[in-house]
Amino acid sequence: MEYQTILYELADNVATVTLNRPETLNALTQQMRAEITHALGVAGKEARVVVLTGAGKAFCSGQDLGDGSSAANLDLERTLRDEYLPMIRAIRECPVPTICAVNGPAAGAGANLALSADVVIAKESAYFMQAFSRIGLMPDAGGTYELPRSMGAAKAMGAALFADKITARQADDWGMIWEAVADEAYSAQVEARATYLANGPTLAFKEIKRTIQESYGNDWGAQMAQEAKRQGKLGKTRDFKEGVVAFLDKRPAKYEGR
Template sequence: MDYQTITLDITDGLAVLTLNRPDKMNALSAQMRAEITHAMRDAGARARAVVMTGAGRAFCTGQDLGDAGGSPDLERVLRDEYVPMLETITNCPVPTIAAVNGPAAGAGANLALSADVVIATESAYFLQVFTRIGLIPDAGGTWFMPRQMGMAKAMGASLFADRITARQADDWGMIWEAVADDAFEAQWRKRAEYLATGPTKAFTRVKQSIRDTYAHTLAEQLEIEAHLQGECGKSRDFQEGVMAFLQKRPASFEGR
């Protein structure tokens, strides 16, 4: 696909997907949603870690309200365009990072929360703006927020539509970390490179076990852990990790 609204760079096992409509603060158009879906599938097949970030001063300010014109069929847009995009991100076989470089509002906030790890610059903020225009949080917001920040904070964020600073989001457990603006890119690249050179099979199974945990009883989860750990124990990366530990050297993981 010839991307018009995003860019995708894959280098040394690390894919960086950049939302690239800076003049629109990276608001989500139908074309952008299709391109994100395509790029995430491609990156998941070819890279060992994927980063989503934004060009310019915003990460993503949500739905482009001028894209559909008139009165769009929101139910159709969500089912046909958002669901495939979000499922592609959450089902990506390798770790994903949202590097939130600026405001993340509406569906843009929930696009960020769909990643495995969220790293935000301290000047960024998250905003569930929906009730200001008579809507409810969508793009997975009603699923992601209670799990990542708790029911009380999720309810307040949704009803009051207050800005949540990156530092608040960090303190509340909504994101992994908030980073000083001048250290932001170096930090997310450091984290991403760690994932892109790590034990990919183990990372994939971490994603699977953590994301599915709320659907299982403790007994079921213990059985799943045993099964997935058995698979990891047969990998070349496990053998390399043990040898590196015994030899007191850094491990050189191949992702196999």
């Protein structure tokens, strides 16, 4: 597939997906949502980690309100169901770790697109905004799910009602993202985190993702059962054996994802 609104690059087992409409602050269009969904499917098969980021000075400003239908006849239910849900699901269910590298403002659906990744790393100068209520809407694209789970009900409610900017440092302090990084160190930190995951035990990462995500719907006993079952499977992998031998030999492990 030839992409028109994103860039896709694969290097050293790292797939980088870049939102590439900088003239609109990478606002999301129907085509961009389809391309992101497709790219995540490709990356899950040929990479060991995915980095999602934005071109220019913003990560993503949310829905492009000038895309297609006018606001008066926009079918938001259909758009969310048929376009946003597949995109967010592609990120959440990607079999390899996903990093969202927030290089600038992330607003509306753009903020929640970022939060759907496994790990969010943001420049200190970036910010997040649940801008929906400013135009008479509620958070979507997974926002009502991710926000209370990452930052607690009180902060999530305030973020949704007031639509205030949340700085990257606040997001870090509140547990909304993994880390806020000084602008001058941001690129190197994203690269280091991606390299670590690309060289790590891919099968273990896959089970970590799935088991933590499923924990929201499990009681304690069910979660313990899943831990035992999946840990037993990982204990039979080549990567586990390599990890133990490397530890005993006091050398870096060479994981192959099998």
